Amino acid sequence: MDAVTVIATKRDGGQLSDDQIDWVVDGYTRGLVADEQMAALAMAILLRGMTPRETARWTHAMIASGERLDLSSVPRPTVDKHSTGGVGDKITLPLTPLVAACGAAVPQLSGRGLGHTGGTLDKLESIPGFRATLSNVEFLEQLRTVGAAICAAGEGLAPADRKLYALRDVTATVEAIPLIASSIMSKKIAEGTGALVLDVKVGSGAFMKSVESARELAEAMVELGAAHGVATSALLTDMSTPLGLAVGNAVEVAEAVEVLAGGGPEDVVALTVALAREMLTAAGLSDVDPAEVLRGGRAMDSWRAMVQAQGGDPDASMPAASETETVRAVADGYVSTVDAYAIGVAAWRLGAGRARKEDSVSAAAGVLLYRKPGDSVTAGDVLYELRTDDASRIPAALAAADGAVVVTHAAPAHTPLVLDRVG
Numbered sequence: 001m002d003a004v005t006v007i008a009t010k011r012d013g014g015q016l017s018d019d020q021i022d023w024v025v026d027g028y029t030r031g032l033v034a035d036e037q038m039a040a041l042a043m044a045i046l047l048r049g050m051t052p053r054e055t056a057r058w059t060h061a062m063i064a065s066g067e068r069l070d071l072s073s074v075p076r077p078t079v080d081k082h083s084t085g086g087v088g089d090k091i092t093l094p095l096t097p098l099v100a101a102c103g104a105a106v107p108q109l110s111g112r113g114l115g116h117t118g119g120t121l122d123k124l125e126s127i128p129g130f131r132a133t134l135s136n137v138e139f140l141e142q143l144r145t146v147g148a149a150i151c152a153a154g155e156g157l158a159p160a161d162r163k164l165y166a167l168r169d170v171t172a173t174v175e176a177i178p179l180i181a182s183s184i185m186s187k188k189i190a191e192g193t194g195a196l197v198l199d200v201k202v203g204s205g206a207f208m209k210s211v212e213s214a215r216e217l218a219e220a221m222v223e224l225g226a227a228h229g230v231a232t233s234a235l236l237t238d239m240s241t242p243l244g245l246a247v248g249n250a251v252e253v254a255e256a257v258e259v260l261a262g263g264g265p266e267d268v269v270a271l272t273v274a275l276a277r278e279m280l281t282a283a284g285l286s287d288v289d290p291a292e293v294l295r296g297g298r299a300m301d302s303w304r305a306m307v308q309a310q311g312g313d314p315d316a317s318m319p320a321a322s323e324t325e326t327v328r329a330v331a332d333g334y335v336s337t338v339d340a341y342a343i344g345v346a347a348w349r350l351g352a353g354r355a356r357k358e359d360s361v362s363a364a365a366g367v368l369l370y371r372k373p374g375d376s377v378t379a380g381d382v383l384y385e386l387r388t389d390d391a392s393r394i395p396a397a398l399a400a401a402d403g404a405v406v407v408t409h410a411a412p413a414h415t416p417l418v419l420d421r422v423g
Contacts, residue, residue, distance in 0.1 A: 003027070003037040010044035018057050025061035029160040035167055042164070042173040050178035055220060056227040058178065062186035063228075065160035069107075069136065069192035074143045076105040077283040080193040081275055082184055084217070085117040087205035087344035088242035092120045092150060093256035094264075094272045094294075095279075097302035100147035101293050102276065104283040107143055109153040109191050113353045113361065116205070116344030118252065121152055122352075126250035126319055126363035130312035148306045158186040166357075177213075181220040188230070195231040195282035197275060198222070202419060203240030205340025211236060211419055218422040225423075231282050233423030237271060238415055241338045241373055244268040248352040248366015248387065250318040260300040267372075267417055269294075274418055319363040321387035325394050327401070329377040334411040336373060342404035343367050343384070349397040350388040364389055367397075371405065373412050383407075 001023045009016055016024075024041065027033035050058065071078050079099065083089055096106045113119030121132040134142065134151040142149040155162075161183050168174045188196050200208065200218045208214035218234035225232025244265040246255040258264040259272060276290035293299055304314040347353060351362035368385045371377055383405045386397050 003033045003041070007037060007041045007044060010041060010048055013048050015051055016054055021054065021057045022061050025058065025065060025160050029065045029163060038164065039167055039171045039173070042168055042171060042176065042179060045178055046173045046176035052220070052223055055178040055182055056224055059182040059186050059189070059224050059228070062158050062160045062182055063190045066158050066190065067156040068190045069157070071107060071140070071143065071192040071194070073140060074105045076103060076147060077195070077285065078105045078107055078143070078193045079195040079197065079279045079283040080107055080109075080188060080191065081197045081199060081279060082188055083199040084201050084207055086201040086239040086243060087116060087118070087340040087347070088244045088247045088252065089118065089201070090123060090244065090246070090252035090256045091199065091268065091272055091275065093123065093253060094259040094268070094299065094303070095275055096148045096150055097260065097306055098272060098276050098290055098294055098299040099279050100306070101298040101302040102280055102288040102290055103285050104280065105143045105147045106149070107139070107191050107193050108148070108150040109157070109187060110150055111152070112357070114357065115353060115355070116341060116348050118247070118249070118347070118353065120150060122361050123249045123252050124150060124312070126253055127307060127312040127314070128316040130307060131310045134310070142306070142309050146302065146305045146309050148302055149310070150306070151310070153187055153191070157190045161186050177217050177220055180217060181224055185221050185224040185228070189225070189228045193230065195279070196225055197278045197282060198232065198234035199275060200234050200236050201239035202236055203238055203340060205242065205344050206239035215420060215422060222423040233278060233282060233421065235275065235278060235418050236420040236422070238417050238419055239340055240415070242340045242343050242369065243271065245369040245372070246366065247343055247347045247369070249361060250363045251366045251368060251387070254318055257303070260294070260303050262295055262297070271417055321364040321389055323388050323391045323394065325386040325398065326382045327384050327386070327398070329379055329381045329383055329407055331407055332378050333376070333407040333409050335371045335375045335377060335405060336408040336412040337406045338369065338373060339404040342401050343369070346386065346397040346401035346404070349400050350386055350393050351390060362389055367401070374414070377407055
């Protein structure tokens, strides 16, 4: 078998055999297939697509490139959640301890931010002492005792994905839905969870801009879960507007804690509860009401236990920015839109995000929204506040956010947060 034949098969619209897929993924992982050859194959997959059978086998090969965790020693049903990424998407932070407080175990392997979308681990690391890297032994023990862990995926899980993800990023092949689906699902299946709920974002701040493309991705991932014995469902959720009022790292942790304390923005609470219901149903715990558990304070107890187990201090003061800049309304009216992408880029420019994986991020940087779509405003009201430790970053952030918040004479129509369900 050789790489050129595999590339040509897909280039000409053919289907790759199981043996071809197994060989090329294994060969690329071990360095026998060169980057330029895998880049050519990724472009052929982007242009020609893959059948469900091919995508399932590609995912299988990615999983087989590394280890697969065994969570059978965890005494609770296991269920995980994956979001395709957005702006202000801190849902993992309150959701994980909430679902744990309801009786499930949540093996939440998360990532870091890149570009305008935030990363869960970056947010958590703004908590003094928090440790995002756990050994497999520590991970399992925390699931047994606390019922929740949010940490980085180990080096041994789907190493083929780590290598291919970096290649796709620099070869304009990120958008290939079979490769997106297999990238996400290979890691989630390898982590050993019994069930999985997907939050597929749609809108300006999301990777998928249309409901149609988001549904296509969701359907592909739900099929992959079923093919590998993991009960999987997906919610398509709106990401045209940032979630909540806080966009950044420490500011999003603070907002998540507000939710766990029984407050917080309505949209963050609503999506947290909706995803919790979906996860609990998948775990066989549909008789538990997550809204009631959230109100009762048990989710906060789980949060504190999880943070402490990973070395963090849940009572510590969060990092605060030394420089701020406010942007005010110039006319009376109603906020009609808050562009998630523009706000996300502004937060990135302030230091909350990174342009390259090796870049560091600022814990204190971010954007705090004072108004959301539907809110009335008077000229002079603060629309949003920029926060950073480096004043030289403010002009670029102001330029990025310019026009992000639109004020009109009439209030906008209500947009539902959950747009569809797949699975």
